[in-house]
Amino acid sequence: MTRTVITGISGRMGSTLVRLAKAASDLPVVGATVRPGSPLSGQDAGLVARLGAPLDVIAHDDLGRALDGAKADVVVDFTGPEATLQHARICAERGVALVVGTTGFTPEGRAQLEAHAKRIPIVAAPNMSVGVNLVIRMAAELARVLGPSFDVEVLEAHHRMKKDAPSGTALKLAEVLMDALGRTKDDLTFAREGQTGARPPGEIGVQALRGGDVVGEHTVYFFGEGERIELTHRATNRDQFAQGALRAARWVAGRAPGLYDMADVLGLQGKT
Numbered sequence: 001m002t003r004t005v006i007t008g009i010s011g012r013m014g015s016t017l018v019r020l021a022k023a024a025s026d027l028p029v030v031g032a033t034v035r036p037g038s039p040l041s042g043q044d045a046g047l048v049a050r051l052g053a054p055l056d057v058i059a060h061d062d063l064g065r066a067l068d069g070a071k072a073d074v075v076v077d078f079t080g081p082e083a084t085l086q087h088a089r090i091c092a093e094r095g096v097a098l099v100v101g102t103t104g105f106t107p108e109g110r111a112q113l114e115a116h117a118k119r120i121p122i123v124a125a126p127n128m129s130v131g132v133n134l135v136i137r138m139a140a141e142l143a144r145v146l147g148p149s150f151d152v153e154v155l156e157a158h159h160r161m162k163k164d165a166p167s168g169t170a171l172k173l174a175e176v177l178m179d180a181l182g183r184t185k186d187d188l189t190f191a192r193e194g195q196t197g198a199r200p201p202g203e204i205g206v207q208a209l210r211g212g213d214v215v216g217e218h219t220v221y222f223f224g225e226g227e228r229i230e231l232t233h234r235a236t237n238r239d240q241f242a243q244g245a246l247r248a249a250r251w252v253a254g255r256a257p258g259l260y261d262m263a264d265v266l267g268l269q270g271k272t
């Protein structure tokens with residue numbers, strides 16, 4: 001049994017996590033949170049997460065209160081960068097493992113997460129889908145084999161409510177492509193307009209589309225002379241993100257402190 005606390009349970013991911021944790025036999029939801037000052041604070045978590053039935057767990061507007069007496073093994077957090085960093089601090093103080101799905105951290109925020117991971121085990125990944133994590137591995141492999149003669153571009157599309165751009169997944173793809181091709185952040189181009197001139201060799205383009213209810217789509221293009229490879233992942237609902245996060249929750253509880261990735265959870269580290 002992995003006693004689980006879920007934050008931000010009125011959100012798209014938070015509510016999905018509550019539904020799928022409830023359906024799992026080994027992940028009792030022992031605490032839940034909503035935004036500080038939310039009128040949903042004090043209500044039953046099952047109702048807040050729109051399950052249509054009570055869960056007999058109160059949603060608090062403060063993670064500390066949700067953890068009091070909960071004997072939690074792990075907190076699963078898909079909220080926003082500021083809230084996640086507060087939650088990471090509380091988890092570090094209480095010695096509770098953490099799974100972070102939140103994206104959009106600044107470099108300073110990421111450094112704070114790394115500091116908290118010296119005290120507790122944290123799995124942080126911009127995409128918890130098993131399929132996406134395999135696409136990330138394949139993108140690196142394709143880049144290595146195709147080499148510098150192919151032009152590489154990353155394109156992502158998300159729903160109109162998404163707050164950060166480019167997506168955390170697109171940035172992760174750009175990172176593994178940079179590593180595979182021996183490029184640096186200076187080679188990244190996030191938008192093009194005007195007299196850009198010919199595409200510089202070695203550039204990696206990263207572009208973002210926003211609209212409607214798109215759950216999440218990522219394509220890595222490898223443009224060559226006379227041929228083109230497109231590696232695409234399309235998410236059609238959020239369940240696979242949440243199932244990946246719950247898999248990470250089972251995996252991380254009881255681990256040594258450290259900052260882990262989904263590649264660690266899936267046993268993919270160093271496989272390519």
Ligand SMILES: NC(=O)C1=CN([C@@H]2O[C@H](COP(=O)(O)OP(=O)(O)OC[C@H]3O[C@@H](n4cnc5c(N)ncnc54)[C@H](OP(=O)(O)O)[C@@H]3O)[C@@H](O)[C@H]2O)C=CC1
Binds near residue numbers: 036038078128168
């Ligand atoms: N790693 C992955 O696989 C995935 C990552 N994500 C990422 O997860 C994050 C959330 O996405 P999504 O669910 O779509 O966003 P939502 O806006 O639907 O959900 C975020 C929730 O967090 C709540 N919240 C904000 N601050 C706090 C706080 N201090 N304490 C508790 N709850 C808080 C919000 O409350 P309120 O509604 O009142 O503002 C909201 O309900 C994003 O960063 C997104 O990029 C998304 C999908 C997959």
Ligand SMILES: O=C(O)C1=N[C@H](C(=O)O)C[C@H](O)C1
Binds near residue numbers: 126162168170
């Ligand atoms: O905000 C979202 O919705 C998603 N965010 C993640 C990201 O930024 O990569 C993952 C997923 O594509 C959905």
